Amino acid sequence: MKRFVILCQLELKRALRCLPRILLGTAVLLAVIGAVIFCGQHLLYGEQELNKAKIAFVLEDDSFFTAMAIRLATTQSASTRSACEFVFPDAEEAARELENNELAAVATIPKGFVSSIASGENLPIRIDFANEVGYEALIFEEIANAAMQILGSTQAGNYTARDFYRLCDRDGKPLQAAYDRLESAYISLVLSRESIFRAQTVGATGSLNVLQFFLAGGCILFLLLWGIPCIRYLTRDSKCLLAQFRQSGFSVISTITAKFTGLGFLYLILLLCILLPAWILWSVPVLPLILTALCLLLAACSLLLFLYEISDGGIGTVFLVLCSAFGLCLLSGCICPLPLLPGFCSAIARFLPTTYMMNGLTSAFLGVFSAYNAVAMLLSTAVFFSLTVLIRILRTK
Amino acid sequence: MRLQAEHIQKSYGKHRILTDVSFTLSPGECVGIVGVNGCGKSTLLSVLSGIAKADGGSITLNGKSGRSIFRKIGLVPQDNPLIPDLSVRDNLKLWYSDPDAARPYLKLLGITPFYKQQIRKLSGGQKKRVSIAIAMASDPAILLLDEPGAALDLPCKYQIRAFLKQYLANGNSAVLTTHEEADLDLCSRLYLLKDGRLLPQPATLRGTELLHILQNGSKR
Known part of the structure; x- marks a missing residue:
């Protein structure tokens, strides 16, 4: 137990050491996303001002x-x-x-x-x-x-x-x-x-206004894309280090839990930065927001750990995270509201963790903690964590 | 401690790496294993250290078997099992339950000057010395070293050999895989690993004869 605690402490230290580079990567990510939005706006509207259609x-x-x-x-x-x-x-x-x-x-x-x-x-x-x-x-x-x-x-x-x-x-x-x-x-x-x-208002964005909807969807997308700047921290440990862990009696579950702890710490910092404006701008109740943020953090961490475990840690991982983030967010209605998407998207969305992340955050913005979505996020965390452990065991067999 | 390996077999998928490996290691002995690249030297050391499970055969330490015997066997792998973003101190903290237990090795291996530096900033030789210190964390009676001098400068190689000499002089044993003839001077016995089997060789085998053995599997 003592060695596991030391392992977690060292993972936190390792995460902090990577933070400056991660922040730099975050700035690059924001610049890239901003450029995509800018180009997308021009593609959609040409020389028109972005006014109402x-x-x-x-x-x-x-x-x-x-x-x-x-x-x-x-x-x-x-x-x-x-x-x-x-x-x-x-x-x-x-x-x-x-x-x-x-x-x-x-x-x-x-x-x-x-x-x-x-x-x-x-x-x-x-x-x-x-x-x-x-x-x-x-x-x-x-x-x-x-x-x-x-x-x-x-x-x-x-x-x-x-x-x-x-x-x-x-x-x-x-x-x-x-x-x-x-x-x-x-x-x-x-x-x-x-x-x-x-x-009464009836809209595709449900109970949120358009700005809140895109902020919530943007949060989810950014949470997942943030796995790219974290590549240095999340890249799989070398085979010989994993072998050393095994020989010294560290189980696969304990090493992955320690990595999860380090990543969760990084995400805690990120979530505070994102959700603080929401709290200030709309005076959203704090407790539902914090509880939802914790569930979001767990779900995002487990999903990213899984993606990194199944890939090689290089450019392939970057593409995998990029495609997964956009694909999941699109199908879950984080980018475009679900009512505006084809019918089969709603059927698929039911099985995606990002759907519950989006719904949970939506409820939090409305001042309500959704236990249903929280349980779904925790379940998703357990599933992806277990899959990560399983893949690690199979790989190191 | 006496290590006995009998009829060890190991395959990766359909590819048989170790066919029938048997040898004995007595206290104070250093056994050298040579072989061409890809013959299974690293695999053998992985099995002997308990990292990889043998498909067949047995490994006993003083007549005892089971997972617990591997606690007294330390492995220095070819690649270094280090966390690059942490310092030497933090890397050692992970493996040593008592920080004071690492002090003798800091001096012996010359790690003290860069003790607080990040692993990422160390040279290959410095990393290798830290790896050896990590392998000593469990105070092993048997040390397995996989090409310890690979890609290191001469002073570093001498330092590692000096450490090994002292380690053996304390009654411990070692198994060494190497491509360096100078490392074989430490070995009291020599084996050639070929076609998944350990073939005993004269301990004094050097130069062209050693080369011929490696190329053809037998003496001229």
């Missing part, structure tokens, strides 16, 4: 209900409103602005659109995208689907009424009159639910 609705159908429906669809999502600006030009102006890339998309609502829904004809909405378009295409598709679902709900009532009237042999003029009354009644009732969204 401008989307135009051309209303060929000038009915009152069409305008109400479009207004509902464009105001119901807080995250969409934060990213998109909606304008209502005429057709010529919209076409000109679209060609000049001043608009991200133009949706043309055809004449008789609302009545076509009521009658079941369902005239399509034409959507034209600009040549250079980025994520706003996804957002706009979401709005369009939402709008169609809302307006389509009126059809159910209309069809029911039609069938009832026909059953009662009340076809012709009485039926048409019923249509008109139902149209105004249903659409008014449906659209008046718009008021719900003044009190």
